[in-house]
Amino acid sequence: MKIHDQYRERVNSCLDSFLGSIPSSPNSDIELRDVMKYSVLAGGKRFRPILTYTVASLYDSEIEKADSCASAIELIHIYSLIHDDLPAMDNDDIRHNQLSNHKVFGEAQAILAGDGLQALAFSLISNDPLINADTKIKLLELMAKSSYAMAEGQSIDLSVVSKKVDLNILNKMHQKKTGALLNCSIKFGALLHNASENDLSILESFASHLGLAYQIQDDVLDVTTSDEVLGKRQNSDAVKNKPSYPSIIGLNESIKTFENLYQNAQEELSHLSVDCGPLSLLTTRLMNRSY
């Protein structure tokens, strides 16, 4: 099994056992635990946990230490998907090839599932017995900041629907909406093992190139890939009148831009104090992804 598949299976099993450990609420028709499970265990690429595990592996082979961070970052990501899919937000009824959370459990429970998942992400890291208190504080501080930036990015995103925006605004919006959490996933792996300030700043720059590349690529795939492969509706940006890279600079220019950004990201990695092989491999695979 390839290493990224191993990481995916590992975080799936951590998430499954973590959610399984939440006590049931008797006497309720709907249990919040089950509402959360529906979305968390629906699959997905687990891109953020894979980033955390991969970066952590550059510094140390003790993979268990990265479990709570990998799981927490995925809980934050899933909470944001549940809320983004709500009728008041992006109004998407399909996610990961199944009905969106609110389509199954109703809007109220979907809002609460997102709220609950955000709280649980902080629980997971603050309760991890393998990480010392000083490191935990750095991780929690970064996750809180990134989670806030994500909400702010989504707020900006909603306020620019149907508007003419330039590339600069689009970049800034994505830097918050998706970039902040990717940056968090990447730096988690380094903070866990007390990486140097120099490595952290290289990874910060790597994350910013990778995050933007990933987003532009998402916009391109939204135009070029079928619903079934994406696991959500195709062409959703255009249908919703959302500004996207292809709509501003065209499809070919968008492809060229994200490929350049991935190459910049690759080049940064060679300056790390550790062997960057596994992270470089992951970056190449991302550049060539088809969904």
Added chain:
Amino acid sequence: MKIHDQYRERVNSCLDSFLGSIPSSPNSDIELRDVMKYSVLAGGKRFRPILTYTVASLYDSEIEKADSCASAIELIHIYSLIHDDLPAMDNDDIRHNQLSNHKVFGEAQAILAGDGLQALAFSLISNDPLINADTKIKLLELMAKSSYAMAEGQSIDLSVVSKKVDLNILNKMHQKKTGALLNCSIKFGALLHNASENDLSILESFASHLGLAYQIQDDVLDVTTSDEVLGKRQNSDAVKNKPSYPSIIGLNESIKTFENLYQNAQEELSHLSVDCGPLSLLTTRLMNRSY
């Protein structure tokens, strides 16, 4: 100025300066910062911060150390009010004598404001330079657990609307929905100053009596107080077909029950290792509150 008014002014000023420190997002029509400010600075009793300051004052006179906890717990409370007021939830259009957040900014921004406030609460404590890392972890662990319990309590609350429930279920629901956060406010004050396990367990029991008393009293006030004084619609439980203590055990029995619970709470306090005067005074004032 009475001590509780001083605490209220103190937390108001901390919240104001904290939200003021969040950078603006240029190019947006609506700024998430302003959406949050609208609800956070709308006033309110600041009951939870007052509890934190009061308990902290039993152990130490250094009040600055409690600022981040007092502010964070209020941010969690306000986030929950914004989400609870949404049409998909309790559908309330008035809160603190002004329009609810979603009535002014729309549902999407209101959901994001709640999401952002939860993240900021964790930022506030994890960034506080006055608290050491070990203590911060205890505070963050408790806040994450309490915030999750609150979401779960609201989930149970929504699933029992229009249903016949017994006192036992109602107690359990309130223990999560409002009790968990009150317990957190109270224990924050003690954890900040390394209180003994014995004191923490006395405060836990005090919090559980106080929390239930406060909730039953809320149900009673919902029936007996005017909209203007409450700052929200009167008789809202009955209109929404929500089970309440007066609807199950009657008004007089409800009053007797909450008074007894406050008295139990008072008695617990005498066993603390420190002078419980200020907390005892606060409890008496709560018992006699009219809104």
